[in-house]
Amino acid sequence: MSDQAQDVEFWNNQLFELHTYDKEVYMTQIMADVNDLFIIQHPVNNNNTFMPVSDGFPITVYFHDQQQGLCTFDSTLCLYKNKLAVVRPSKNAIKKAHRRRFFRVPVETELSLSAVAAAQEEAEPYGTYLTHDLSGGGLSFLCPHKLEEGELVTGELKLETSRSQKSVAFIGKILNNVKIKNKRYKISLEFTAVKEAVRSDIIRFCNFKQIELRNKLRGYSFE
Template identity: 25%
Template sequence: MLPKVNQILHIQIESIDEEEARQEYKSRIADVTDTEIIMEVPINESTGRLKKLFKGDGLSVYFIAEGGVKNYFHTEVSGFRDDVIRLVAIRKPEPEAVTQIQRRSYLRVPAELEIALRLPDGERHVALTDDVSGGGLSLLCPPTVRAGEGQSLDCWLLLHMKSGTPEHIPFSAEVVRVKMHESGKHQLMLRFTEISDKDRQKIIRYCFERQLDIRKR
């Protein structure tokens, strides 16, 4: 079963920031095509604020069907439309991908990986990640690294796969949160805003490999 025009979607952002991931938004479906669901900009009903989304954002979604049954699916933002109001296009799931069981968002695993950053002013830094997922990552850096919430960073992540082949993953990310880590460093939580599907899948595969390694300990 797939959602229809005028149905309400209940949405959570797949984010490594636990506070952001807990927030729920609602949106009305304006149109449905063969490949996309076109919806209004989601709103947080508890605050009344609209949620700005970016192409590639991962979303956990459910809609309520007849009988009050919740139907869940994962999708991502595929683009935007300008009509009388701003609209957001999300990838239309296959019917078999819609379930009545809520699935977890991207698996997040602890990992120390080398990452290179380029700030908006061109300043470059090298740091280590604290954890990583298919939706983003967090990293530790000295307080002298002047990166603030909302900033966009260009990054390069070095993955060490079980195959032995190192993978260099380029991406752009938004700083969603900055906090002091117990080590005395700043912890930057990043959400991927521009990353190829191929590279995202490499990160997801790394996370599962990493999880298996952790379980064997």
């Protein structure tokens, strides 16, 4: 069976995950498609740090296609009229990504967190938050204070779309706290214990939100 992806679609505001050769990961979005180039926002990593770039910088791009699922291609970054761009790949260069990856999607949905309770003790609730981004492997959310890095927490996510509504539970670990404006922190969390059926629900929810965004923006011009 061929690994080559067929008839993939690119669209304005589509999410790209950029991987460098030293295994750093950055997120960006397509702003326009011009002269076989994707004009993109300046890529940023999970710590809100901008990607250091130079003309001809090699990258591997991951993106989600509605029909093909997770796809990938190798490309380079370049400058076009003082804007950052990704060189558009040939059709034959786009492959299906068979290795397991969890694609982060910026989406706001309700998140409830509690401390992991000791035996015969009641869990201490931390509060209810809105996610900043979400994937099958974890999430980030905004919080007015830090949480202890490495701490285990229990959580519940609301996955609501126009087609369905459900809540899913997980156990996760706090990875880091990044201070942002307005005296808040963006806190990253990794799922450490989640049923595979739940993980599949989360991935479907992320994919639905991407498709929903694409349909809202279809035909909208960024020029």
